[in-house]
Amino acid sequence: MSKISSHSDETVELSKPRRLKSRGSSHPANADNSGFRHGVISIFILFNLVAILSWAIPLQVTPLPQIKEIVRPYLLWAGLFQSWDFFAPNPRPVNSYIEAVAGTRDHYTRVFNFPRMEQLNYGQRYREERYRKFAEVLCDSQYAALWPDVARHVARLLDSSTDPPQTVVLMKFESPIQYGVTRIPEATPKPQFFYEYYVGGEDLR
């Protein structure tokens, strides 16, 4: 056995040269040494580094925004767009949840409760956490284009052949988190209606 030391301080053991069955191509370790191949890969690396940095670094410093616009189609296509803004720049200072209420043809109401993590057991909340994220998005009017789909989905969930839903109302409940106040009375926040949808017959198919 012989040993070589690579740049990253680790020592890699290499066996003595031995005859191995060939698959008709040069070994990757040797092939990697070709200058042309390194050049092509280097361009690929450099392009991706610049593109990803321009997208992920939250600075409006020239030329980052300009580069971002140029590379946007590539990053969107390849799935390399990314934003690492966990609880930033400001954590949401509210506790919120949403509910959907359907009004039926016979003037009854049916309620769909989006899963609330704090009311689930540990296993359920680990499995259904996507609903928390989704509800957070729905509360944001920037995503109002999603509300009709959500209302239609609720209508299908609450459908009944004898008394189908005719309207669906989405509402949110928000209570502010007050800094320094750790225990607050558990009062139910007032509902805020943010979308009403009239269910058509084709929505229930």
Next chain:
Amino acid sequence: MNLARLREAWERFFFTPQSPIPIAVFRILYGTCVTLTLILLHSEWLDWFGVHSWVTLSTMSRVEPGVRLNLFTVMPQSDSWISAFFWIFLCFAILLTIGLWTRLSSIAVFVCLASMQQRNLYILHGGDVFLRVTGFFLMFAPAGAALSVDRWIRVGRKLEGETIEPRAPWAQRMIQFELALLYFSSFLWKIKGAPWLNGTALFYVFHIHAIQRFPVPDWTQQLWILKLVTWYTLVLEFSLGVLIWFRPFRYPLLVLGLLFQLSIEYALNIPMFEWDVLTAYVLFVDPTDLQRMGRAARDFFFWRSRSAVPVS
């Protein structure tokens, strides 16, 4: 530094062959995370991605325009096809984990993962995004060169020797870059917000009921402790983004980062997020240390199994 030295440093960093063991361990952990993510999604799969899901494909295309790598836009829109997609995706995730048809599996997993995420971008957390962006570079890595069924078969057929050949680590470097960028970018986002600078941010985070997980001791909720932990988060994220590239800081930072991520995993309910991120830590561990750890673990379990055999 002149251009020649810069080029030399570039070559050394991206192309000097090194052991593929770290990227192989990463592949196993990554594949496991993708598999577990899919298992967690299974019961709600059609609710999120089906024809009549919470957000339909047409709405998604309208709200998030642009040409995207998304198999949902080309597959027939029926729930049976979408269910079949789940099982195919799961199979490839398992194949990637064990390292069978590794290159094909890594491509399939990335394409399926990107498609799934593009289909519904509104239920994703940072861990999902991290899996997607690192999965892109994993496709180019020699992920099956070690610790894989592929290698076992190649050695069995005498296509490879017993010794694992070193490979150019450029794809591994890109995944390392993604991990460092995650922390550094997160640091930059946070310092834009007053609550992170004045130390009040974590109070709000820990009082969002919907993301609380296991109970944390009351003493940790004191304001001055939360302030210190808020600022510690900033320092740690900066360090993990920048100082991790410097060898003397690397292992202490990896240990601190591991403890940080595990404490978040305990306190906050963000499924798989911490594990998704922690998978890439292994890429910063020296291959010889990884091998040493592997041998120690093997010896430990071998010793335990030997000692468990009753003496007649």
